Amino acid sequence: MNEQLLLKNIRNVLIRLEETIIFSLIERSQFKRNCIVYQRGGFGSAVGDDSLVGYMLHETERVHARLRRYTSPDEHPFYDDLPPPVLKQLNYRENPLQANTVNVNAGIRAHYESVMVPDLCSEGDDGQYGSAAVCDVACLQALSKRIHYGKFVAESKYQESPDTYDKLISCGDTEALLATITDAGVEARLLERVAAKAFSCSSMLLDEGLSRAFPDTAVTVYRDFIIPLTKQVELDYLYQR
């Protein structure tokens, strides 16, 4: 099996991304919600008809696209009108995924802006729009990478038992497929680990309210959003396979 598909290696990437997600959520939580940064037209025509966060995300993706970020199979852009890479194609390790068009970034962004940010941040406006938007870009990119890694998880599981999966896929039995890709023990351990990491990090924060609330918020983000959406990516990928 391709090295990137070994479950041990996938697990290490996912554990590694827990820190990135926790750090970026904590960073965002230290600014107020600043609703205006998510409103189209909130900053006038200078940022097109996009919101400030959309503009910053789009411009950041343009820079990263030129540096060939989205030629990597584990990276998925939020915008689809990005410039081509200016760097020569890297010899990426052989892409272990089957060709697919799965991209759930629109859903990630909608949920992030309308549910996660209100949960994470105090209501109100502190005028730190640019700083908040920089944090939003980091959060969105980290969430996107983590959730789309479900493709590697799905391909790995498929290659371990192709006959089982082929049967479930061909008869369209989504419920059975979902049961087959789910490992309740792994999910429980993940949530415990996230709680512990979020506690370690948040215990050092000066803001006591934030420090107390953050571990629960991080667990909620994983339990109610990252885990189910990762499984959706796994299902979508398997059905396209």
Add this chain to the structure above:
Amino acid sequence: MNEQLLLKNIRNVLIRLEETIIFSLIERSQFKRNCIVYQRGGFGSAVGDDSLVGYMLHETERVHARLRRYTSPDEHPFYDDLPPPVLKQLNYRENPLQANTVNVNAGIRAHYESVMVPDLCSEGDDGQYGSAAVCDVACLQALSKRIHYGKFVAESKYQESPDTYDKLISCGDTEALLATITDAGVEARLLERVAAKAFSCSSMLLDEGLSRAFPDTAVTVYRDFIIPLTKQVELDYLYQR
């Protein structure tokens, strides 16, 4: 006194930036050193004659400049050929600093690339150039913000005892000025706090070697680089005042 100059408020900003710096250093430390990203010409003419990190930093600053990041008195760009803001000038709180041209970013970048990255990262090349460069931009921006905040520290101290400072400045007594701005107790507590925070964060890392080494590295960064360079900024600012 202007609210931004109250020592209590300055202290909160500086403590808050400790997390940002620790998070961004940990993120960078999880990739290898990847020397090539710091070499001019390492990625050919597509990134001008800059290094990959320079190119990404420059492009990021262009985006942030258009969103008026560098109109804020606590932000300092690494490049001086940035585009003007596309957004209308914010009504920033009155700028409490005296006009000045102090910008030590060239020194920050040189030290970061040649000393901090080799200390933080394992030697070698993991091919994760874009990811490493994204982390480098975050580290450099966090270090720059923290170190240039010395201007607020210096202005605050000056306004508390203008006569003392005017005398030392006018006779150019740098040694006495340095002694006056130094508070050994505050520095000792800062280093203890950074050690504790770095330990909290690094204890959750999967890589045991990194987890063990990181708290010392973080303390070294503060003791040998951030604290002395912040004081240099304070001195430069006071002499220009």
